[in-house]
Amino acid sequence: MTNAAFIAGDWGTSRLRLYLCAADGAVLDRREGEGASVPDCAGRFAAAVADWDRAYGKLPAVLGGMVGSTIGWKEVPYLECPARPGAVAGASLRFQAEERPIAIAPGLKCANAAGAPDVMRGEEVQILGALRLNPELASGRHLLCMPGTHVKWVRLEDGAVTGFQTALSGELFELLSRHSVLARDGGAVDPASEAFALGLTTARENEKSGLLHLLFSTRSRVVTGTMPKTDAASYLSGLIVGADVGAALALYAPGQVPLVCSPLLAALYARALGFYGVGASTIDGDAAALAGLVQIHAELNR
Amino acid sequence: MTNAAFIAGDWGTSRLRLYLCAADGAVLDRREGEGASVPDCAGRFAAAVADWDRAYGKLPAVLGGMVGSTIGWKEVPYLECPARPGAVAGASLRFQAEERPIAIAPGLKCANAAGAPDVMRGEEVQILGALRLNPELASGRHLLCMPGTHVKWVRLEDGAVTGFQTALSGELFELLSRHSVLARDGGAVDPASEAFALGLTTARENEKSGLLHLLFSTRSRVVTGTMPKTDAASYLSGLIVGADVGAALALYAPGQVPLVCSPLLAALYARALGFYGVGASTIDGDAAALAGLVQIHAELNR
Structure with missing residues (x-):
């Protein structure tokens, strides 16, 4: 051997x-x-x-x-x-x-x-x-999504990497949930939750408005009593993952996106892609x- | 007395x-x-x-x-x-x-x-x-911009506050420059710098792409040697302020925006507004x- x-x-x-x-x-x-x-x-x-x-x-x-x-x-x-x-x-x-x-x-x-x-x-x-x-x-045109601290959206053409774009989604979520008032004690992120879906919907319906103008709603929904504090992390994740996926698909929207990542991130991104009518397959990172x-x-x- | x-x-x-x-x-x-x-x-x-x-x-x-x-x-x-x-x-x-x-x-x-x-x-x-x-x-329609940790964009109609929207711009810049790899040792923000202008231009030309997909360019420009490290904070500020102003003006673009804030923030936002052809006046916060x-x-x- x-x-x-x-x-x-x-x-x-x-x-x-x-x-x-x-x-x-x-x-x-x-x-x-x-x-x-x-x-x-x-x-x-x-x-x-x-x-x-x-x-x-x-x-x-x-x-x-x-x-x-x-x-x-x-x-x-x-x-x-x-x-x-x-x-x-x-x-x-x-x-x-x-x-x-x-x-x-x-x-x-x-x-x-x-x-x-x-x-x-x-x-x-x-x-x-x-x-x-x-x-x-290895044949045809594909958009690979590699979620993580720095998400890579990769264009594959006949097996060659023709280009890619980095989104700061993972790092941004970590920083905001650790250091900002938005989602402190905001529970755990649940890909199946209604709060995650509300974040995705809010992001999709406000692409023009942009993530910067949406993030604070994590706080204001809690402060005004319209969302429990324990939903804040899921909602914030929905906003960020939703904005990430929406921006990537604005450039090129295939029918299916292979996700290369951990199972939790795959669940989050698969649901977000589904909100845009795009399917997902998963390859363990x-x-x-x-x-x-x-x-x-x-x-x-x- | x-x-x-x-x-x-x-x-x-x-x-x-x-x-x-x-x-x-x-x-x-x-x-x-x-x-x-x-x-x-x-x-x-x-x-x-x-x-x-x-x-x-x-x-x-x-x-x-x-x-x-x-x-x-x-x-x-x-x-x-x-x-x-x-x-x-x-x-x-x-x-x-x-x-x-x-x-x-x-x-x-x-x-x-x-x-x-x-x-x-x-x-x-x-x-x-x-x-x-x-x-x-107190008369007519105005869009007030109140830059700070949480930027408030305020609609005034005949002196009444009819609505507003919060952007997380200040807090996001602080978090990213303190805790992320993007702009550590990235110099001071200079509103008159070319790096700040490059950030504004990059944000304006990529509104569809969105801020999440632009932030990492602060790092990649430095890593690839196309931007000196000491320009990173100004560039990052330009990306964020540019995305903030672009998103606000997408909803309603007046000819002139009164800024209510400190002199440094006024300089940043006035230059950003200028990139969109909108004038600014300043009221000290x-x-x-x-x-x-x-x-x-x-x-x-x-």
């Missing part, structure tokens, strides 16, 4: 997920660790895989995410869109660390629909994974990251 | 400004203190005016702002819009505190253009002040609050 085995590492800002993989990508073992923003990625990586080294020797590693940024292990330049899947593997930074071959995937950059530069780091690996897990995405790293490893060793 | 003198108190969440006023509203002395969110408004008020009491006896006081909310001294119910200026004075809560006559102004509520309830507390006093300082606002309290006192003692 050891000759063809390898290590796959999904290494974001705040979290590291390491997989010991067989040649076909099957997961034999896993480890978790701290994100790429903590100093000494090289030392922490060596420590995390030390027992695998003892058992199997120094296996090659494929890493993706913020580990390739200026705050990570080594900076890997962004690849410009349109980018074909094979180009991502080809643009990986390959080097030896303590006699181990390492490859770190590049991020992607583009000029987005707003005419501004846009960047991603980590999601490009998940896109490769989505294509591996769902080969039908962690599974997509792993599949993407396996794909890059396969392409580098073809 | 003492017979007709009175105390005016502009008492918001985080700040108290007390004025000793002559009968005509001329300011004879002033004090500052902590906001209405700190416990024991009654005791703190008595302590703050104790030396005025010794000099002039217990003068009547007119207070406005969050002092009339559930977190303040005594809750004063919101007055429903449309609300005529005289109705604000009439709806003040009047009571005696240690033999001193006190009046606390009510807040206003309405159903806003987004079909949601909306509320203000403190700004209604500034509106009365703006009408006192600028009597020409503190002066408006004082004039409004003087107006209420005059109406209560007519």
Whole structure:
């Protein structure tokens, strides 16, 4: 086994997920660790895989995410869109660390629909994974939605990433529910709730008015007694996810959107897409990251 | 003097400004203190005016702002819009505190253009002040803009407040510049800067795309080296103020908007309005609050 085995590492800002993989990508073992923003990625990586080294020797590693940024292990330049899947593997930074071959995937950059530069780091690996897990995405035109702290809306054309746009939805929700008066003690977000639906409806019916002019209604509905305080987080989430989906579909509205994310975020975005008459399918975000790293490893060793 | 003198108190969440006023509203002395969110408004008020009491006896006081909310001294119910200026004075809560006559102004509520309830507390006093300082606002139709943590866009028709809408612009900018990666170490906001103008242009040219899909460009412009880090705060401010002004003018665009706020905010909003071909005049926010309290006192003692 050891000759063809390898290590796959999904290494974001705040979290590291390491997989010991067989040649076909099957997961034999896993480890978790701290994100790429903590100093000494090289030392922490060596420590995390030390027992695998003892058992199997120094296996090659494929890493993706913020580990390739200026705050990570080594900076890997962004690849410009349109980018074909094979180009991502080809643009990986390959080097030896303590006699181990390492490859770190590049991020992607583009000029987005707003005419501004846009960047991603980590999601490009998940896109490769989505294509591996769902080969039908490799032909035709698709809009992928990757919800998270920074939501990426990705245009795929015949398997190539032709562009993308980042929405700050996840971070905005976190900041407002933690630090503002809007949804403090505002309960948990429930995708099935009427409060989430009211947020979605309010966002959809007021696209012209804009999210900035809607957010305060989270507070004013509670203050005037028309909404219980415990509904505030769900309502706020509905406003933000609704505005996010509405803005994305204003540029291009397909019949179906594949969502690459966690189950909770998938439930929120699927319901929001439904409000606009758009269907959703779901690809688990962690599974997509792993599949993407396996794909890059396969392409580098073809 | 003492017979007709009175105390005016502009008492918001985080700040108290007390004025000793002559009968005509001329300011004879002033004090500052902590906001209405700190416990024991009654005791703190008595302590703050104790030396005025010794000099002039217990003068009547007119207070406005969050002092009339559930977190303040005594809750004063919101007055429903449309609300005529005289109705604000009439709806003040009047009571005696240690033999001193006190009046606390009510807040206003309405159903806003987004079909949601909306509320203000403190700004209604500034509106009365703006009408006192600028009597020409008492006839015809006007859109008043009151920038701050929560920006109030107020429709005035023949002197009555017919409705208003709250934008979270100030709070959003504060949260994003303090807690997010967007504009950390992002310099100071400069209303005259090219970065602020670039933010305004980006917001105006992407109204359909929406602010959520634009905010991240603050980061991506810096990461891709197309904008210096020190411009980030000005650019982010331009995005937010631009989206705010664009959304407000989408509902009703007059030729001229009176701004009631501090000089810095007036400079930001005046430039943003200019990008939409709308002129601006400025009424100092503190002066408006004082004039409004003087107006209420005059109406209560007519």
